[in-house]
Amino acid sequence: MESLGEYWKRFKTSSNQSVVLQVVNLGLLLSGALVAYKILSFITQAESPIVVVLSESMEPTIRRGDLLFLSNYKEPYTTGDIVVYLIPGREVPIVHRVVKVHDNETDSDPQILTKGDNNFADDIQLYEGRRWLTRDLIIGKAYLIVPYAGMLTIWLNDYPPLKFALLGSMSLFALLTD
Amino acid sequence: MNSLTSRMNTLGTHALTCLAAMAVVVIVTSYVTPRPVPETDLSIKSVKTFQVSWRERNDQAALIFNFQTDLRPLMDWNVFGIYASVVVDYETDLYEKNEIVIWDSVITKKQKALIKKSADFAKYLFKDYGHDLRGKELSLRLKYVIMPFVGAMQAYEIASNKTFTMPRNYTS
Numbered sequence: 001m002e003s004l005g006e007y008w009k010r011f012k013t014s015s016n017q018s019v020v021l022q023v024v025n026l027g028l029l030l031s032g033a034l035v036a037y038k039i040l041s042f043i044t045q046a047e048s049p050i051v052v053v054l055s056e057s058m059e060p061t062i063r064r065g066d067l068l069f070l071s072n073y074k075e076p077y078t079t080g081d082i083v084v085y086l087i088p089g090r091e092v093p094i095v096h097r098v099v100k101v102h103d104n105e106t107d108s109d110p111q112i113l114t115k116g117d118n119n120f121a122d123d124i125q126l127y128e129g130r131r132w133l134t135r136d137l138i139i140g141k142a143y144l145i146v147p148y149a150g151m152l153t154i155w156l157n158d159y160p161p162l163k164f165a166l167l168g169s170m171s172l173f174a175l176l177t178d
Numbered sequence: 179m180n181s182l183t184s185r186m187n188t189l190g191t192h193a194l195t196c197l198a199a200m201a202v203v204v205i206v207t208s209y210v211t212p213r214p215v216p217e218t219d220l221s222i223k224s225v226k227t228f229q230v231s232w233r234e235r236n237d238q239a240a241l242i243f244n245f246q247t248d249l250r251p252l253m254d255w256n257v258f259g260i261y262a263s264v265v266v267d268y269e270t271d272l273y274e275k276n277e278i279v280i281w282d283s284v285i286t287k288k289q290k291a292l293i294k295k296s297a298d299f300a301k302y303l304f305k306d307y308g309h310d311l312r313g314k315e316l317s318l319r320l321k322y323v324i325m326p327f328v329g330a331m332q333a334y335e336i337a338s339n340k341t342f343t344m345p346r347n348y349t350s
Contacts, residue, residue, distance in 0.1 A: 060259060060284055060286055061259060061261060061284055061325060076275075078277060078333075079263060079265050079277045079278075079279050079321065080261060080263055080265075080279075080321050080323050080333055082331075097261070099263075099278075099279040099282070099302075100277065100278050100279065101275065101276070101277040102272070102273040102275070102276050102277075102307045103273060103274070103275045104273055104274050104275065105274055105275070111273075111307065117261070117284050131234075142331075143330050143331060144329075144330045144331070145325070145331070147327075
């Protein structure tokens, strides 16, 4: 069994060349993740194909910490769809369900109303003066919910030291082990 | 070679692979097994109030509806919930497609999946985009979205064969 101290000893005695190699490997790993994310973004046409839900307004369908997979194709919206939208001037996107659609087959410009499953009232109050939600405000439509898979990001955002601890230990581990 | 970290690594990846394989099997089985079609009876019985709303100046009505369905056979072991909704469809000069939810519910327990409503108020007010509801023919649909524990959401719908014609005049 090798302890962390032994890893460190080996790291200190290893040549500059292998250190560079480890750094390059780490960079490759990170850029690989980024490429995968961008490819998913391209396939789903959504700028952010994966989002973490922060609110409880869609309980019990979607819980705080759930991970949503989004697609944003130019397809007609229908009632029952779960959409993510961002009102200009607001920072946080909202995940709610479509309860009203007015649309035409040709020159489709849907006028949409949404509501949270856990809310009593519909979302008109959230639209900041708009009466209807339109396509340009919608970031995507949820097709997959992964329960609680985004809990880690919530913890990381709530406790910033945790973020540095995790990132630091991960990079250190990636650098030290081969 | 046989260090603790390498053993833990092997164990971890093996566990993850097994879980992923199980998830795939679950997803495949829930696609392959045919879902029963729930027997549904859905109709609008009458209009309680029918007015022009004071603030937005559009037509709005309080509907009374009959609704019976049994979603219990759909609640199988990979279903954590069903979003059920009653949707009214109609056509106006302004928009060809108008879809409005007048009742909905998220069902997570099998006991709650048997729905029986006779001459009940719709959950939501029925509000038009504009002023086009007088004498309009409305059709109805039951839409339900099955939300599995593992896998993508699946939407289904059952159209009601009963239509309803809105009154020619507003109620006072």
